[in-house]
Amino acid sequence: MNRVAVAAFGPDRPGMVAAITGVLMGHGGNLEDTSMTILRGHFAMMLVVAMPEGEAPAVLEDSLSREVSALGLTVVVRPLGDGTGMADEASASSWSVSVYGSDRPGIVHRITRLLADHGANIVDLSTRVTGSFPDLVYVMLFDITLGASADVDRLQAELATLSEELGVEAHIRPHESDVL
Amino acid sequence: MTLARPVLHLPHPVLSRPAAALEDIDRKAVDLAHALLDTMRSSGHSVGVAAPQIGVSLRAFCLDVTGHRRARSCHGELVLFNPVIIEHSGSEIGREGCMSVPDLTGDVARATAMVVEGLGLDGEQRRLEVDAFEARAMQHEIDHLDGLLFVDRVVAPGRVFPRRVYRAE
Numbered sequence: 304m305n306r307v308a309v310a311a312f313g314p315d316r317p318g319m320v321a322a323i324t325g326v327l328m329g330h331g332g333n334l335e336d337t338s339m340t341i342l343r344g345h346f347a348m349m350l351v352v353a354m355p356e357g358e359a360p361a362v363l364e365d366s367l368s369r370e371v372s373a374l375g376l377t378v379v380v381r382p383l384g385d386g387t388g389m390a391d392e393a394s395a396s397s398w399s400v401s402v403y404g405s406d407r408p409g410i411v412h413r414i415t416r417l418l419a420d421h422g423a424n425i426v427d428l429s430t431r432v433t434g435s436f437p438d439l440v441y442v443m444l445f446d447i448t449l450g451a452s453a454d455v456d457r458l459q460a461e462l463a464t465l466s467e468e469l470g471v472e473a474h475i476r477p478h479e480s481d482v483l
Numbered sequence: 484m485t486l487a488r489p490v491l492h493l494p495h496p497v498l499s500r501p502a503a504a505l506e507d508i509d510r511k512a513v514d515l516a517h518a519l520l521d522t523m524r525s526s527g528h529s530v531g532v533a534a535p536q537i538g539v540s541l542r543a544f545c546l547d548v549t550g551h552r553r554a555r556s557c558h559g560e561l562v563l564f565n566p567v568i569i570e571h572s573g574s575e576i577g578r579e580g581c582m583s584v585p586d587l588t589g590d591v592a593r594a595t596a597m598v599v600e601g602l603g604l605d606g607e608q609r610r611l612e613v614d615a616f617e618a619r620a621m622q623h624e625i626d627h628l629d630g631l632l633f634v635d636r637v638v639a640p641g642r643v644f645p646r647r648v649y650r651a652e
Contacts, residue, residue, distance in 0.1 A: 340641070427644065446644070480578035480588035480646065481551075481616070482528045483623040483633075 305354045306335070306383040307363065313376035315346040323348065323378070326370045330363055331355040340429075351383065394451035395424075397478040399444070400462075404471025406432055406439040414443070414473070417465055421458045423447040441471070446478060486518040487525040488537040490582045493632060495538075498583055502533075502540045502628045504565045508606035512543070516562040516604055519545040529582050531620050533627030536583050542566065544624035548617045555615035563609065566601035566625055577619055579633045580646050589633050590642035593619045 311323055320339065327334065327350075337350040354363065364380035371378060402414055411430060418425065428445035449455065459475055466473040491498060505512050515534060523532045523545050531546040547560040573595030580588040596614040599621060603609045613621055623633065637643055 338641070427641070429641065478578055480580045480644075481530065481553075481620075482580040482582060483531055483620045 304385065305356050305358065306385075307332075307352050307354055307358075307360050308381050308383050309348070309350040309352055309363075309367070309378065311348045311350075311367075311371070311376050311378045312345055313374060315341050315344055316374065319346050319371075319374055319376060320348070322371045322374055323350075323367065323376070326367050327352055327363075330358055330366065332358075332363075395448040396451075396453075397426075397480075398423075398447050398449060398455075398475050399478045400447060400473065400475045402443040402466070402471050402473045403440060404466075404469065406441040407469070410441055410469055410471060411443060413465060413469060414462075417461055418447060418458075421449070421461075422453055423449050423458070485521045485525060486514070487521040488518055490522065490526070490532070490536050491538055492583055492585055493634070495583075497535050497538055497540055498627070498632060499630045500535070500540055501630045502535050502542045504542050505602075508564055508602055508604070512541075512564060513604060515539055515541065515543055516545065516564075519543065519562065520560065523547065526582060531624045532582070533624045535627050535630070542628045544621075544627065546617070546620055546624060548620055551616050553616040556613045556617045558611055558613070558617065561611075562604050563599070563601035563611075564603075566599050566621075566628070568597055568622075568625065569600055569610075570598040571618075572596050575619075576638055578644070579619070579623060581623070581633055583627075584632055584634060586646050587634070588644050588646045589637040590639075591623075591633050591636045592638055593622045597621065599625075 313319065332352040332354050335351040335353055339348040360380045360382045364378060367378040367380065415425065424447060426446050426448055430443040432439050432441055434440040462473050462475060518537060519532045519534060522537055523529055530548050530551065531544055533544040534541045543564045545562045548554040548557055549559055571594035574592050575595050576590050576592045578588050579591050595618060597618045599611045599613060601609055634643065
């Protein structure tokens with residue numbers, strides 16, 4: 304399978320998704336998983352696209368850049384390998400983590416460093432700055448998976464200590480889904 | 484002999500169509516109930532099945548939250564025809580999966596307590612007070628009768644996730 308990653312970013316305005324996907328369709332592409340959102344007034348897209356064999360990422364990138372530059376979009380296209388990345392062990396558990404507090408540099412880095420040291424795999428993460436200057440509040444929400452060997456009690460204790468140091472609130476809770 | 488039937492997957496049109504009320508709890512309705520129960524029992528990971536999931540566009544579902552960690556109210560194994568939500572209160576976001584939506588789960592806001600009326604297997608009117616997990620599961624099944632899947636209800640587009648456990652079975 305000839306898969307490419309397409310990332311595009313630009314000041315938000317109507318028609319961006321239609322423009323990008325129109326060019327992809329013209330090249331015979333088929334969208335697979337995508338994530339698109341507005342970040343501080345900029346529309347950001349990440350798309351995994353299955354392309355016909357022989358469609359070179361560089362050619363597609365040129366074509367996209369030409370077609371959508373009028374919309375102020377920056378576009379990058381890169382080939383993707385066949386690998387699907389790291390597979391969770393069947394016994395992995397899912398957790399939701401929420402962190403919020405006064406905005407300051409380093410919150411995401413310190414928290415995610417701690418999680419990585421515990422072998423946690425982040426599967427979804429979004430952060431928002433809310434409130435108005437100078438009382439900016441940073442809100443970070445993410446989902447992680449933990450392997451069966453992870454020590455959740457120790458992770459929780461270390462997260463509490465780190466939160467205190469950073470002056471933020473942090474909560475971690477199991478996120479089990481039920482098949483109804 | 485099991486009456487279990489295959490569970491339809493989206494985008495099957497029956498799953499997206501509002502189901503019709505049953506006029507009588509007759510022999511056919513009871514057969515449907517047993518098909519629902521057998522289908523639920525034969526899939527160890529499911530706590531409920533609605534008629535549209537087995538291709539029958541009628542307002543019926545079965546449910547059993549016995550032994551579930553997050554259950555408070557528990558009416559055991561039950562079948563309800565023509566269910567109607569009389570009252571509901573509270574709201575809580577939880578992650579749901581569905582046998583008709585393989586591979587995905589999603590975060591859905593549901594009432595935390597409800598009063599539901601409908602007809603039981605014997606054709607008699609039943610009035611059930613449910614809360615916690617039983618209330619969530621019942622709302623999920625009643626949604627099936629209205630042609631809605633959890634993907635129609637997720638709290639935000641980003642709150643849909645790959646499912647990890649179900650496919651391993």
